[in-house]
Amino acid sequence: MERVDSKLLKLLQEDASRTNADLAAEVGLSPSSCLRRIRRLKSAGVIDRVVALLNPAKAGRGMKAIVTVELERHGEQHMRRFLELAVMEPAVIQAYSVSGSTDAVLMLRLMDMDEFDTLCERLFRDRTNVARYYTMFVIRTAKETTAIPL
Template sequence: MKNITLDRIDKEILSFIQDDAERSVADIADAVGLSQTPCWRRIQRLQAADFIKKRVGLLNAQKLGLSMTVFVQVKAARHDGQWLDKFAQHASGFEEVVEFYRMSGEYDYLLKVLVADMVSFDHFYKRLVNGIDLNDVTSSFAMEQIKYATAIPLNHL
């Protein structure tokens, strides 16, 4: 699909969807001042243009027993494409890794890991480092979550 320009209504629709993905098209249409069919068409257009990647339910990690958040920083053993691809595939394969970034700076990668406790983290860590050659790995344990948001800022649009 070609590039589309977002207008005020598109921005409002995106805001409502990221606030509550279960909100009905009728509710969204009413809130943005459209009838249901044009609103539905806009939502379809936004999905086709990949502005809406997926609609999901956000689960409560604490309630599900995942009370430990760990940020793992990794220095690559090598900086060739084959190793980078292998590491990306290796680290992405762990369910515990909920976010994974290639970084600039001292460390090459940052992984956000959710686990139940230190024993679970140790098990994850051993599987991570035993599966591939790494130069350095360091972990930081989150003591308190101050802010957590999944909403993407839209004010710049």
């Protein structure tokens, strides 16, 4: 990957709504050439997609929580089953299986505590094979970027 591509990716990760001519000028290329590079990056899958990011508070989801989960019975089968459950929840925006003594980590986007409460009932109730879970509510967000460092 060349220097120009990396520059383009960096810019597009910051703001993908800029015009092609604008980007072209910044990286020192002609608009057509610039566009072709971007298209190549897209079809190569380096650029996965372009999305709008909302302001969580203004979208009514100002509360965020991180939950670590330890399962009762471990193993591929049980892990998969739990993650399937978690993935179905709209409030779950990230769900990972992880190494270490905790089995899974969930990132939640919540409206309020009530939503958290009902979510817990659905995910961590008796039959869901969850031995214990630990919730950390986000107090301050110091950094939160979708940009992958280049």
